[in-house]
Amino acid sequence: MVLCALFLLVDWDAGSLTLLRSLLWLTLSATLFAVLLPHRVTAGPGWLAVGTPWRRHTVRTDALVAVRQFGGVSSHLVLRDAHGGRLELDPRVLAANPLIWHELDTGVHRSVERGTLRQGADVLEQLGHRIDDETARAVLRASGLS
Incomplete structure (x- = not known):
């Protein structure tokens, strides 16, 4: 303005x-x-939402059916749930916000247990390892051990 x-x-x-x-x-x-204007990412028990200036996209993380990661200049995740919800998300948001990552990870485990997640469990597992590695390095750096 x-x-x-x-x-x-x-x-x-x-x-x-x-x-x-x-x-x-x-x-x-x-x-x-x-x-x-950055997208606003929020999460809660069983859901993840990305708010844009015009719309809010929400998926049920406990009913995910597919997760895909697209690379290139800017890597992004595409999540789809069993209810038709779809959203795109930058993986760096998950690395920067451990609570949002925890909510997504918990929902993914529920989706795997229920058998709805048929594509992309390995993508989220690799992303989880990368986030855990970055967190461990940050803790070691902060404590002066690295």
């Missing part, structure tokens, strides 16, 4: 502000805000 006001103020001061340019600055500011 401040950026939009700044754009409008500079354009007005230059004497070139028109309705079309105002709409252009407003659209540019809204697009920039939407791109830079």
Whole structure:
């Protein structure tokens, strides 16, 4: 909002502000805000949600049917549940938030026990090992042992 006001103020001061340019600055500011606004990831017993500025995607972690990891420039996980829920998530979010990782891991174990998770258990197992390794290194670094 401040950026939009700044754009409008500079354009007005230059004497070139028109309705079309105002709409252009407003659209540019809204697009920039939407791109830079991080997704909000929340979790609870049996569910995981990713909130975007326009929508909230939720999956039941205790009823997952598939987990896929796509690599490339920015790696991301795609989770699907038995109720049709689907969400995309950056694995770094899980590494940075141990409580969210714990909720997801607990739900995955329930999905495996119930037999609903048919694809991707190995992806989450590898991710769990990587998160555990990073956590152990951080603890050793903080204690001065590494």
